[in-house]
């Protein structure tokens with residue numbers, strides 16, 4: 001099975017795909033909305049609110065409470081969120097079970113790995129470094145590095161880099177699937193991640209429930225396109 005990975009470009013989403021960041025995201029989000037006396041958002045709800053960046057996460061917390069937020073307040077709450085989050089970015093966040101072993105296997109089989117995330121670079125880099133994951137990736141592409149973020153396919157194209165023997169995205173939510181479709185690349189979706197819609201409704205080429213099963217899902221997706 002491993003021949004299909006030689007020189008393949010595999011781009012990974014971060015929040016909800018590589019790392020279970022929800023506990024630290026919810027703690028920081030609830031600190032950021034506290035000045036406006038919003039009820040704390042429960043962690044299960046946050047899992048359906050992540051995927052379109054930090055600003056969107058805060059806006060969604062206000063929408064959920066039926067409250068309006070003006071732009072200057074949003075920027076102030078974003079600053080607070082970023083300060084709280086950055087101060088203990090990997091307090092409870094951990095790679096999902098089997099992630100490190102899967103990254104090792106794919107690299108040993110010759111795959112070229114990247115991260116394609118809507119998480120701001122100032123958060124992505126310390127998170128991956130703190131968890132010891134950064135060294136697996138040839139490219140780590142946050143929204144600041146590209147003209148537009150996922151679902152825009154230019155974000156994913158930047159993560160893939162030059163054409164390899166095949167290209168595939170691994171993600172957990174709709175922006176990932178839309179970016180892959182628009183880039184003409186297959187996508188496999190992690191069922192344990194964060195998504196507004198059920199993973200099975202996103203239109204993935206293949207779903208996987210544990211990283212031990214990632215290689216098989218990727219091999220299937222790659223063999224259909226190369």
Ligand SMILES: O=C(O)COP(=O)(O)O
Pocket residue numbers: 013014015016050051052053054057116117118119120
């Ligand atoms: O920060 C977010 O909202 C999403 O990040 P992701 O693209 O890695 O899922």
Ligand SMILES: [Mg+2]
Pocket residue numbers: 013014015016017050051171172173193194
């Ligand atoms: Mg995600």
